[in-house]
Amino acid sequence: MMRMxxxxxxxxxxxxxxxxxxxxxxxxxxxxEAAIALEAHSAMHAAxxxxxxxxxxxxxxxxxxxxxxxxxxxxxxxxxxxxxxxxGRVARCGPRSLALxxxxxxxxxxxxxxxLKYPPTPPAVGLHDTLRxxxxxxxxxxxxxxxxxxxxxxxYHRLGARYSGPDRLMMAxxxxxxxxxxxxxxxxxxxxxxxxxxxSLLWQFRxxxxxxxxxxxxxxGDLFGRTVERLIRDQAxxxxxx
Amino acid sequence: MNGNTAxxxxxxxxxxxxxxxPLAEIVPWAIFGTVVALILLYFVxxxxxALAFFHGTYVHEYVHDGRHLxxxxxx
Numbered sequence: 001m002m003r004m005x006x007x008x009x010x011x012x013x014x015x016x017x018x019x020x021x022x023x024x025x026x027x028x029x030x031x032x033e034a035a036i037a038l039e040a041h042s043a044m045h046a047a048x049x050x051x052x053x054x055x056x057x058x059x060x061x062x063x064x065x066x067x068x069x070x071x072x073x074x075x076x077x078x079x080x081x082x083x084x085x086x087x088g089r090v091a092r093c094g095p096r097s098l099a100l101x102x103x104x105x106x107x108x109x110x111x112x113x114x115x116l117k118y119p120p121t122p123p124a125v126g127l128h129d130t131l132r133x134x135x136x137x138x139x140x141x142x143x144x145x146x147x148x149x150x151x152x153x154x155x156y157h158r159l160g161a162r163y164s165g166p167d168r169l170m171m172a173x174x175x176x177x178x179x180x181x182x183x184x185x186x187x188x189x190x191x192x193x194x195x196x197x198x199x200s201l202l203w204q205f206r207x208x209x210x211x212x213x214x215x216x217x218x219x220x221g222d223l224f225g226r227t228v229e230r231l232i233r234d235q236a237x238x239x240x241x242x
Numbered sequence: 243m244n245g246n247t248a249x250x251x252x253x254x255x256x257x258x259x260x261x262x263x264p265l266a267e268i269v270p271w272a273i274f275g276t277v278v279a280l281i282l283l284y285f286v287x288x289x290x291x292a293l294a295f296f297h298g299t300y301v302h303e304y305v306h307d308g309r310h311l312x313x314x315x316x317x
């Protein structure tokens with residue numbers, strides 16, 4: 001069973017990544033091109049003599065699809081493992097609902113909440129000297145968000161006997177928000193957007209970047225839910241026939 | 243699914259009837275899958291950025307656009 005779930009998770013992730021990469025190619029790439037054009041114009045980067053190792057044509061097609069494909073396959077597999085651990089055990093809902101809920105939760109926990117503190121930045125924004133700090137801070141934020149969500153889920157189940165469903169939901173969500181807010185207060189502030197960088201381009205880049213990941217999670221989660229629902233139904237029918 | 247089914251209902255499934263997958267079956271896949279996924283994600287997100295196992299910038303340049311769009315700190 002686990003083997004079949006993992007196959008479906010990875011395939012759903014790969015297909016979701018393909019759709020997301022196509023979305024990115026159409027809607028996000030023009031913003032990246034515009035940001036790179038600005039970078040090329042700025043005297044500071046021109047002086048550095050940036051030689052091109054991978055051409056823009058390869059970066060925005062093969063590179064983009066490869067990066068998203070690896071990301072999608074890996075996270076699709078993780079989605080399948082989480083689904084297997086939770087289905088019928090933690091989550092009392094059907095397979096499609098659980099798959100969609102997990103995908104929505106992943107989008108909020110992995111994309112939106114870390115993005116509130118450290119939003120995606122286009123090329124030409126970000127100092128080379130702070131890369132290590134920014135990377136460490138970003139992954140700390142990601143880990144904090146995942147750990148807080150785990151704590152919230154655990155508290156939701158611990159409170160089971162004493163409170164009603166909506167109360168538990170409010171308390172668990174409140175715990176997640178409180179932990180994340182506290183962490184975001186303690187983590188370093190990083191703001192390297194220069195005054196010259198166009199605000200509208202920054203907004204468009206971030207919108208399409210988050211949109212790309214929303215497309216990925218929506219398509220992967222729905223596809224995974226559909227295929228797994230069929231798998232579980234077929235097995236239930238087989239069991240019923242003896 | 244007929245018209246009487248709730249939006250989140252599944253009429254074919256006895257939910258919570260002990261039909262979950264045993265943890266012993268999940269754990270080996272979970273450990274192996276997590277390790278492989280972390281390695282893949284490392285190369286997409288961080289290699290030749292803040293950390294580098296290989297010299298040069300080819301990996302960084304190749305996954306460049308994806309790294310920016312997925313929100314990882316790039317250059």
